[in-house]
Amino acid sequence: MKYLLTALLLSLSATPLLACETVQLGSLEISEAWSRASIGMARPGAFYVTIRNTGATDDALAGIATPVSGKPMLHETVVKDGVASMPHAPAIPVPADSTVQLEPGGYHGMLMGLTQVLKEGETFPVTLTFREAGDVTVPVAIRGMGAKDAGCVDKKD
């Protein structure tokens, strides 16, 4: 039932292939960059992405930049004793030989001061700055407000 529903949700929303493609930066592989559609521009958006470090050197995501947000920042959702808070994350560690996901309920980019409405089905660029590997710009798929992941077909759940 769960899979059927997921399949249904996926088929209902056109998924741009771009977000499911992997962008390479040295030994970093960046994929599944997505965001939720926004209602207007008054509330912050969120940015999610998967970063795989295949190398032997630890790295860290130090910041993000995008033309759709006047003030993009990295945050981490922390749920402690059932209470959710959202401290600012100065940097997100990407250790050697590991995969880090910015995903709902964990690390995420908060896109404050939206400069445009995020419309489902469209994409926007985000530039990720890594301490070691430097900068890379990836396309971000805007999914529906009810989306919970990038909607890539190869995703296990």
Added chain:
Amino acid sequence: MRLKVLQKMLWAAVALAIPAYGALHLLDERAETPVAEVSFRPTFSLLDAEGRVRMPSDFAGKHLLVFFGFTNCPDVCPTTLAEVAQVMEGLGDDAGKVQPLFISIDPTRDRGLELAEYTAAFHPSILGLAGDEAQTRAAAGSFRIFYEREDSSGAPDGYTMAHSASLYLIGPDGNWLRQFSYGTPASEIMNDLKQRL
């Protein structure tokens, strides 16, 4: 006479100690109340987007699926409302027996932010409620949930809200049934509800 003064001082100390103890106890309550206790009846009196006062009695006979959040919340709140939407879709014909509520714990800001449009974007059945500060405090206290404003230079308007992030299920008789902790899959919530409907 001296003893009387001392007695008065001692009584005064007791009078001060009781609320102080209560306050300490309240601070402890940041952790959510364990669910497996005597049932209670949470209540609220809050405004919907059209300015009407809504109370539990308005929904008598329905299960209430209640989430406390705020619309400037970019991660936890949309994620949970997306789960609620999936639950409502999955319930099919039984969906009419469940009323999902989104209660704003940042009501002043949310009232200016098209709360109804926000909740409807997830699912048309979700009703957004935003009272004044006192009504909101009262509702949260009644549900025994926690929320707190946190100043943050890295947040819109310089603040964010920490808040209990579970979904709360209230029975058709108004009694508290259970909570679903943050991240409970929609399928699990749906299966629980289907057994009750």
